Amino acid sequence: MIFKMHPSEENLWDYFHNELTADNKESIENHLSGCDQCKEKYNLLIKDEKFFQNMDFPHPPKGFATKIVDKVVRRKEKVEKLWVSTFKVALYLSLLVLVGALIWIMDSFTMDITPYYSSIIWYGIPVIFLVLMTKYFDQKKLEH
Known part of the structure; x- marks a missing residue:
């Protein structure tokens, strides 16, 4: 590759890192020997590279990556x-509302003499059911 124009900065980087073919390397060397503008650009590139190589960047302590992954x-x-708990609560509340609606429908059809006590019994049963289900699922989770 003979450069009719100035080589790109990418070509100069590749030349600096010795990543060019022999023909391209020779073309850039010939161009640099005759072009002061590109020679100065290349010297700045070398200067910047050496500056960054000499910088002492802080290194993370041992186990840093492992700690981050664990977190x-x-x-x-x-x-x-949290999502499982939220889903369980939503499920239990949905069941409670469904059972409550069924009880309300059943109570509207029956004219019971003691509606207060029947409501306590009918609403208490789903609550006890939900508490028992919660205990059961929590116990299953502990087993795994």
């Missing part, structure tokens, strides 16, 4: 538990 995993587990 991400724990966070993900917490979010999953």
